[in-house]
Amino acid sequence: HAAAADGEAADAAEEQELEKREKEVPTTKKDEEPQESWEDLLESDDDDDAWDADKEPTSPIVEEVVEDVDELRYQGDELRTWWLDRKASPEYAAMRDQRASLPANNARESFVSLAGDATRDCHRDRVVVCGETGSGKTTQLPHYLLDAALCAGGERAARIRIVVTRPRRVAATSVATRVAQECGEDEIGGLVGYHIRHERRCSSRTKILFCTAGVLLRCLRGATSTHSDGDDGADFVRKATHIVLDEIHERA
Secondary structure, eight states: HHHHHHHHHHHHHHHHHHHHHHHHHOOOTTOOOOOOOOHHHHHHHHHHSOTTTTTTOOOOOOOOEEEEEEEHHHHHHHHHHHHHHTTTHHOOOHHHHHHTSSGGGHHHHHHHHHHHHSSSOOOSSSSOOOTTTTTTHHHHHHHHHHHHHHHHHHHHHOOOOOOEEESSSHHHHHHHHHHHHHHHHTTTTSSEEEETTTTEOOOOOOEEEEEEEHHHHHHTTTTTOOSSSOOHHHHHTTTTEEEESGGGGGOO
């Protein structure tokens, strides 16, 4: 009987302790705010597909990477061999005659000499191109830059990365499809890709990336895709050799 009485007393004491804890109200700091993720901070940008100039830009964390120059040259020479074989293919040749008939072809050499190779004395950091609608500015100028770099081989071919902005998402995807076909590609995401709101099709092989202005600005601010596989848009922009702002008159 004494053991049973001791057990009942212990149970009663435990119940009283639990009731006491339940009545206690946990204290929190009044000034404490919930933490926001990067996705929450950039949610407004994703909805509007534009950049808010009032927001303070973030500083992207860029790790210093020591590049192997010999490896880059080897990769560039491999790309050159592959590209010359591609240019000799029936798929590429089928588009060549159509492209040659565009007015932009008349300015090809002068454009590439000014914007193609930064090591040349005639190179300019900024080039403004004017032309009539349908002259081939959007589709041909990135192609000219790519062709010149890949045919050169070496580091130039390995490093070439071209970002082209379009005012609207549909325009970015449709032009990317056209340029991919002109490059002899069977599908998007290889040599030519695009990056728009909530959708990205590119890879480590991509050399020309079409995107909207909002995506470009977010990449410059350091925001990365939530569906990154290591080849996200921000990384591509950081390594870009050329940025082409298409339809610039719409941004005045």
